[in-house]
Amino acid sequence: MGERRRGESGEPGTGFPAESEELLERAVELLRSCCRDSGSQQGFRYSQAILVENELFRSELRAFARAKAAAGYSPEELRESFAFLLFEREDEARAVCQRGLRVNSSSLRSLGDPAKGVYISEYPDWQRGKSGFIVICRLIKGKVRPVSESSGSCSRPSPGYDCHASARSGQCYVFEVSGGGGAAERPRQVCPYIRLAWSRETRPEHGAGIAEQKPQAPCRWRGQLCLRGRRLGTIALRSAHGAVPAQL
Structure with missing residues (x-):
């Protein structure tokens, strides 16, 4: 199970086909509402929104929520939010949608060892270059430990927590530790939701178009x-x- 293309049924309960204008509008609305800088998305164009349909990912997200609720987590700790992954290549984005977000997928180390957890951003406005791909994920952060990225003090997942978070950058280091102390290869609290492409809108070169403007x-x-x-x-x-x- 994974992504579905045009013409196939959408995710139950969303009301969206697997690839549609309505889904694209929903994705863009999410991106803009979650931006750290309200003006940062000006000049970007989005396309090719595809709903990620993987019942295993969704059922594991629900199972994670049930397990933590039974452990006494508060409604705020169990609140589902959105987080974002940025990729330069489509195959990288597609792989996450098909296989899930797994450990050893990041070169970052500021919040924790990438071999024991995964990195994901609370904000989508980190685009670099001229084009790329974004995967919008559903995320349950659980118990969050604020961590200063400059300290480098948390190389391992903190016992009793599910996430290290930086207020400065919006980066989250998410992990799931088993009863035996081992780290899960794919934390269940991250569920890929929508994949879409982005590009910067081209602007005319300096001076271009001036000759076409009529003098006032x-x-x-x-x-x-x-x-x-x-x-x-x-x-x-x-x-x-x-x-x-x-x-x-």
Whole structure:
């Protein structure tokens, strides 16, 4: 099970086909609502939104929530949010959607050992280059330990926690430790949801288009606009011809 293409049924309960304009709109809405900088998504174009349909991932996310609820986790700790993975190549994004997010998939070490956990961002606005791919994931962070990235003090998953988080960068280091102390290869609390492509909208080179712009006509008259004795504002009359009506 994995991604489904156009024409196949969508995920039960979402109301979206596996690939549709509605799904793309939903994905873009999520991206923009989760951005750290509200203006950071200006100039980006999104396409090829594909719903990730993997019942194993979804059932394991639900099982993780049930297990932690039984362990006494609070509703806030069990709250489902969204997190983001950025890739330069489509095959990398597709692999995560098919196999899940696994340990040893990141070169980062600032929040913990990548051999024992996975890195994912709370914010999507980290795009670099001209184009790439984003995987939107469902995430249950569980018990979170705030960690300073500069300290490098947490090389291993912290006992009693499920996530190390940096308030400065929005990076999360997510892990799942078994009863025997071993780290899960694929933490169940991360569930790939939507994959889509992004690109930067091209802008004209410096000076391009200037010759096509028509010069603004000279101002022939400027005065006050009044209605029934009440001044509404200042207006100007521009004309390429010299003649101005005697009465305006």
